[in-house]
Amino acid sequence: MKLRTYLFLSNIVSLASVLISLFVIYHFMLLTWSEVILLMSVTLVAALISIVVHTLIIRPIVHSVHSISEASSNMSEGDFEGEVPVVGPSEFKQLALQFNEMKHQLEDSILTLQSSETSRKELIANVSHDLRTPLSSIQSYVEALQDRVIEDEETSQQYLRTIHRETLRLSKLIEDLFQLSRLDAGRYPFQPEPYPLDALLVETLESQSLFLEEKQLSVSTELPDPLPPVSVMPFEIKRVLGNLLQNAISYSPPGAAIRITAGAENGFVTCTFIDEGAGMAPEELDPIFERFYRIDKSRNRHSGGAGLGLAISKSIMERHGGTIRVESQLGEGSRFILTLPIACDPDPS
DSSP states (O other): OOHHHHHHHHHHHHHHHHHHHHHHHHHTTSSOHHHHHHHHHHHHHHHHHHHHHHHHHHHHHHHHHHHHHHHHHHHHTTOOOSOOOOOSSHHHHHHHHHHHHHHHHHHHHHHHHHHHHHHHHHHHHHHHHHHHHHHHHHHHHHHHHHTTOOOSHHHHHHHHHHHHHHHHHHHHHHHHHHHHHHHHHTOSOOOOEEEOHHHHHHHHHHHTHHHHHHTTOEEEEEOOSSOOOEEEOHHHHHHHHHHHHHHHHHHSOTTOEEEEEEEEETTEEEEEEEOOSOOOOGGGTTGGGSTTOOSSTTOOGGGOOOSOHHHHHHHHHHHTTOEEEEEEOTTSOEEEEEEEEBOOOSOOO
16 A cells, blocks of 8 residues: 555544544534534545645655655666655655665675676686696697607707796796785785885895896896885785886896886885886786786787786785886886885884
8 A cells, every 4th residue: 555545544534533523522412513514614624634735745755755666676677877866854865865875885886796707707718718828738748748759858858848837837827816816805914014125126136037147138226225124024025026027027128128226205115127128008008907918919928927917016015005007108118116115113213
């Protein structure tokens, strides 16, 4: 039964009660018939006025309830357009405001879920591709060795080196995925400590020294002395520095130079990696930090990693309250710029 019907019936019951009371009073001779007629007339006029007033008052209430009901029905069908009008008594206005707020929150949640589902599908597709390629390569080389297709020792050693290289790629991809899942889930506590950034840079350069020598790349550093310590988890920031240095090595031509600079200003330490690679187009500067994004659209395994390193680096930097950005132009190399908060001095004296 509709709300309008409930209120109309309540008016009819009230009117009937008054009329019955008048007939009872007349029956016991408490009033004359003319007095009863007069009272009945006044009662009917009052009832008519009451019905008109009820109709005018209840119209916005019915409109508000109908709007909420219609919006709820549309939401159940996936339509989140429009808002419920804020009309009627204050209680219904408050209800409409809360309903609109709930509607926006639900829409945001659904959009987030849809985005997550899209990202999940892209993740599965990209991981499948990046796993299938080295696995197929390993399988074909192993089968060739098992079938003794290759008889000379030099070619056999080349096949084994290729298998080893592809195995390392698989291991790095799995480690990147594991690191990314831990960052997303927040499964380990964030406990930063004061640590010298220059020491992390030295450790990173030492770990990549063989790759630098293979491409005959020179590295120059410009660090102030002293460089204030930063508030970081060392192993995470070393991973970021390693990712940036690996990218600089991968995309630099043989014999090129890589520059690393650092400085402190306004409570932050800024560290910049500058390479002499091919650079990037303006439209690639923002998506470069997205998961599985690669400048090489063919996803050639010889021209870079799986496209997770910069996404992981961005997550780590945001976790530390820092930033990472890139400046680049085609043919002029790239500049990756990090900022990290300077560690607070526990004893200012």
